[in-house]
């Protein structure tokens with residue numbers, strides 16, 4: 405194996421990237437090392453920002469030959485940061501002012517269930533100097549308007565489960581996913597906005613929201629704007645948000661079509677306290693008896709949660725029968741580009757993408773017949 | 775340092791905490807409430823479960839500064855004088871305790887849960903304890919204990 409320096413673009417430096425100096429110290433659970441490896445061999449992973457959650461180091465890697473060993477170039481002697489400040493603003497304006505002031509040294513905290521486990525008992529490992537708590541901004545609400553359903557970014561995941569809005573179709577798929585997100589105890593703190601902004605490729609709530617064509621309301625120094633959820637995700641743990649921007653709410657557009665949907669999550673059987681090996685959300689909309697739209701969303705099998713659009717097209721245009729379902733499942737599998745990590749191998753994940761797509765479409769087919 | 779005011783087991787207290795202190799550090803270190811345990815510090819084991827404003831949460835995944843003006847209940851706050859809480863009694867009666875490291879967390883998870891769901895069934899109790907790992911007894915006895923406690927709390931109108 406030849407050793408060569410790769411041209412990685414260092415986008416952000418956090419704490420000392422000791423895991424880069426020695427692979428043995430990399431906590432494989434965050435999968436960063438495997439992601440970097442994938443960026444050299446899998447098209448779907450190339451040219452995306454890839455962020456190490458422990459150190460905050462973010463790299464963008466182009467097409468790097470597979471037979472080279474990875475040593476990063478550039479300046480990776482990062483600054484040791486300590487949490488120097490905790491802020492709990494009472495208004496959105498104050499929050500944006502703080503973000504503008506501290507830029508990359510700021511970190512929003514909602515439920516903290518993604519940020520805080522990384523400390524492992526050591527607050528000094530915090531990669532941001534200034535934590536900004538958004539729990540005082542009144543961003544926990546679920547409201548129905550003509551435009552659709554507005555969900556405040558800081559809404560706790562347990563509140564989605566208990567809300568009547570998501571107890572049935574056409575929006576029920578969100579609560580279905582929320583029920584299998586972590587555990588009751590974690591969901592008392594974890595928020596929907598945190599789940600999306602953390603941008604994990606296995607984030608459970610990202611799937612139903614993509615299936616529901618959700619939009620996000622983003623706030624920043626230049627005001628408010630709307631963005632579709634699909635363009636929000638840029639890479640594993642990376643979003644389109646600038647350091648001085650935040651998410652205010654999620655908007656699920658109003659629909660009066662009949663819809664049938666399903667969410668399936670394959671986890672390790674020993675415990676419920678885990679993210680998915682593969683997760684899949686499917687949603688079909690009907691006008692009279694015709695399927696007018698299909699969503700097949702796949703998680704934990706690529707750099708981001710994504711829509712398997714080729715498989716969607718097959719389902720949308722044809723009759724929903726066993727043959728169509730098998731074809732769509734095989735196509736979805738081709739669209740996936742998973743990694744090996746501590747939870748499962750890439751090969752197993754691919755098979756499971758097909759199985760889960762098949763199973764959830766079959767459930768929908770059965771429901772549509774009755 | 776930041777000053778916070780919290781109600782801890784019924785008593786309001788003012789404390790000075792570092793911005794990076796987690797609630798578990800403040801409870802065990804500063805307040806000497808060592809009934810709440812730290813197993814993993816990562817949200818996986820549930821040994822640190824306490825009640826924050828009536829909800830079961832993990833004290834290792836909350837910063838103390840975030841709890842300003844909140845009500846916190848730990849395992850030490852359950853017993854009234856010499857009288858044990860029905861959950862404590864049930865865990866003893868069912869022998870749901872071996873080393874006991876996971877027990878405070880399980881009891882606090884169940885405490886908040888029973889208040890929201892006074893008549894839980896077995897499946898609901900399993901959901902409620904899903905974030906609490908036990909490496910000694912297994913889960914059958916704790917689940918039985920929680921069901922028994924819920925029953926006795928209904929009968930005696932205990933909270």
Ligand SMILES: Cc1cc2nc3c(=O)[nH]c(=O)nc-3n(C[C@H](O)[C@H](O)[C@H](O)COP(=O)(O)OP(=O)(O)OC[C@H]3O[C@@H](n4cnc5c(N)ncnc54)[C@H](O)[C@@H]3O)c2cc1C
Nearest residue numbers: 512514515516517518519586595598599601607608651817
């Ligand atoms: C034991 C355990 C089990 C878990 N199981 C699951 C699981 O099964 N499925 C799953 O999907 N996840 C799981 N998670 C991950 C985590 O709980 C979720 O991603 C959760 O929804 C994050 O929400 P939070 O409010 O706690 O995020 P936080 O940790 O507060 O924030 C996460 C990120 O989002 C940013 N952020 C938060 N709010 C905003 C905002 N309004 N605008 C801009 N940025 C924002 C923060 O700066 C941070 O970078 C688990 C975590 C633990 C500890």
Ligand code: FES
Nearest residue numbers: 813814815820834
């Ligand atoms: S110490 Fe908090 S969950 Fe393990």
Ligand code: FES
Nearest residue numbers: 872874908909910
């Ligand atoms: S009794 Fe020992 S861990 Fe549960």
